[in-house]
């Protein structure tokens with residue numbers, strides 16, 4: 001079904017619905033499950049986000065790649081058995097608006113709060129994600145407190161980036177930030193970050209722009225309303241334990257995730273909103 005000249009609704013063979021964008025500006029796919037973008041390729045350029053070749057696009061399962069939305073908690077929850085990275089990434093979102101101009105295409109989705117398990121999230125709230133697509137991608141995740149008491153949450157836009165060679169990939173712009181690694185730290189990031197082992201760093205007080213240097217070119221990654229970010233590559237042993245991930249795929253991806261975690265967690269008073277933003281483009 002066509003929504004605008006370049007935007008249509010399509011389905012995978014497994015029945016998952018996605019918004020397909022094929023325009024003069026870019027090609028992209030946005031799944032209603034998880035509100036998750038899984039492809040973004042500016043016209044005439046290399047893809048800017050990565051999805052596993054082993055991805056099965058199964059109902060109710062997080063898609064391995066793209067930009068999973070981790071909300072309203074990042075990582076594992078203190079309550080055993082609660083879903084890792086929250087429930088938003090496996091929930092079915094609803095298309096809200098599509099707007100196409102010569103400059104950009106905007107797609108926004110909402111998470112229907114009526115369907116959320118109130119044991120996980122007892123607060124009255126609204127959650128919306130907007131994708132602004134041109135030769136760059138901006139993702140804006142807005143939480144609004146509709147309750148009469150304050151609540152706090154953590155979150156991340158967990159972007160998977162492609163590289164043809166992780167050992168020849170570096171992240172510039174984290175120098176000077178503090179990081180926690182495997183529950184130790186904080187340490188101060190001294191140099192540009194390379195990859196030669198499992199990497200799972202949570203940075204705080206991080207600058208708003210990083211550059212990922214890959215053999216294919218330099219990816220500029222921006223954040224707004226976020227002073228924390230996460231850098232992840234599972235490396236050899238963890239790759240074998242991940243769902244929908246081939247053993248050697250750690251060589252061709254990395255995650256740099258715009259976040260609000262640790263002392264950057266968000267607290268919203270009644271009627272307040274917060275928008276976490278990430279932007280991605282070839283530099």
Ligand SMILES: O=P(O)(O)OC[C@H]1O[C@H](O)[C@H](O)[C@@H](O)[C@@H]1O
Nearest residue numbers: 062084085200230231232242255
């Ligand atoms: O396997 P998932 O639940 O998608 O999590 C994938 C990864 O997400 C983040 O980057 C965390 O920092 C990692 O510790 C975790 O392994």
